[in-house]
Amino acid sequence: MPVTLRVRDIMNKDVTKVFEDESVHEATKKMVEKGVKCAVVVNNKGEPVGVITEGTVTRKVLLACKDPREVKVKDIMSKPIITIKADATLKEASEAFLKYDVKQLYVEEDGKIVGFLTEHRILKAINEVILTLLSI
Template sequence: MQVSDLMATDVVTVDRDASLRAAVRELLENEVGSVIIVDDKGNPIGIVTESDALRAGYVTEKPFDEIAVIDLTHRPVITTKPSSTIRWVAKQMADNDVKKAPVMDDLELVGIITLTDIVWHLSDIQAEAGELAGSEEDWNLD
């Protein structure tokens, strides 16, 4: 199974110069759990989650419009391609302790895949792995 099979294509982004208030507005209006922070060329440079917003408000005690979203971004940003396997991206996410990965088609941001996407489709992934293992006897490796 490939990333393109599970990724969401409705990616929510905010500019690197945005305030946390702008990011939270996008979270709420789009009913998502994270926004991707992009540079002036549209490249992902960070991710901010709902939890980040709550933590920043609590810790800093500042209004959200006084908090720069770039200061909260999760790094490194682990990206993937639509053609990458779910197994590969899941390992990259686990190795880097991230739950979300922007999907890039060359230099274009085309989607996002989350750990939740993978978990929701775990039975499909396991079924596909079983089918591949079962077809091993059909392979002529000589």
């Protein structure tokens, strides 16, 4: 019998959000406090408009010798957000990772970001399935 895992089954539901008009310092502080390496950037209406990552902060702020208290998130965020539907299969998610060459996919349901997925989480889920099958 085939096993079909969906993105919703393995996604990380703890999405950190930061505002596009806040400083990179404040956004990074939130990310550190939550122990995450990325955050969804939202506008003043709460709509997702981009993504900020540790790597982006390092490349666009620190290595450029800019003051993170002066730089706004909207000035360095990556856009657009690459999303995938919560009901997509892990095969579809794997194909999206290859197509877009990103480190995370943001999970969308009813027009809202409800989680995110990394390749690591896919590998972990596949390993768990294999170990379960081997134990039968």
